[in-house]
Amino acid sequence: MKILGVAGTAKNTGKTTTTMALIDRAVEENSPPAITSIGLDGEELDQVTLLPKPRLALPRDSFLITAEQCLEGGTARLEVLQTLQGKTPLGRLLLTRVKEEGRVLMAGPGNGRDLKEGARALEQYGVPLLLVDGALNRMAPLAGADLFVLATGAARQSHLPTLRRETEIMVKALQLPRLQPRGKTLSSYELLAGGSERGLEMDSLLSPAAVHRVFKNGSARRNELYIRGVLTGEAFLELAGAISPGGCRLIVKSPIHLLLGESLPTLARALDLWRDRGGEIGVESGLDLRAITVNPFFPDYQERGRYYHPRYVDAHQLQSALQSLGVPVVDVVREGGHQLWAQLFSG
Secondary structure, eight states, X not given: OEEEEEEESSTTSSHHHHXXXXXXXXXXXXXXXXXXXXXXXOOSBOTTTOOBOOOOEEOTTOEEEEEGGGTTSSSSEEEEXXXXXXXXXXXXXXXXXXXXXXXXXXXXXSSHHHHHHHHHHHHTTTOOEEEEEEEGGGOGGGGGOSEEEEEEETTTOSSHHHHHHHHHHHHHHHTOOBOOOSSOOOSEEEEETTSOEEEOOOOSEEOHHHHHHHTTTOSEEEEEEEEOSEEOHHHHHHHHHHEEOTXXXXXXXXXXXXXXXXXXXXXXXXXXXXXXXXXXXXXXXXXXXXXXXXXXXEXXXXXXXXXXXXXXXXXXXXXXXHGGGSSOEEOHHHHOHHHXXXXXXXX
């Protein structure tokens, strides 16, 4: 079974529309998929803008992993097949099958362990594809996905040159080469030039203050650094200034652990600085980015009436702005799911 992650770079960038296009295409292939969500999805209205959201509708014989309290939140009739170990704020996770098609409300796994458990449970039913609806700020469980689609658009940034630059940074992080640590896999450690290893005492997120504390001597040379937790752009810049990157392999757990920071421009500066100073950087587990989908819609806030009004950038200009990034760019509303499906599964 393949796990396909669809992550939106912001609210309203089209990840649900992308997911629905893939579901429709899977049904055409006579292969109903399974679906789940990282977080809550399927509401009628956006909780911030109060504008209508595309509803997730599942066909008969497809599968759904969702929380107990979501069972009555849609119109689909669901058969509970299995209670899973994972828990959410809305109850235990359930593996269900759609008996009558309709809309659903999803609250799926919040971590990679629970996602993997759900995938193992689905294998018993011969399900070929699990679609995982996610978002950039809660995409950590997607680190184990086999294939990956990034959904972006004007709701992320309506100024197209800025959107292109931000997307370029994301693509560079997602396409970092895979590197395996030479030393023991601890939670985090540094491998000193002489070959001795020392564990680093830090939280799951490496802060600039922690970098300064651990590497306060400055300019020390390392052969390898392995960071298992989140490495923000700010901490990355501090790290590049605290040690001599020349000849050092910096290995981050996954590209997601770089993208969870708030500032993409800072991440870009850190990547450039590390490489300019002779360092190598890679990820222990990568993501196979197969396509970018684009959505021209964005909610425009009207100060006078204090409400959001739907607006759009030019769809052709949006798609054209991102096509030079070396990743296929698909507008699923204008082009349908066939082209996206081909980019994901051809060859």
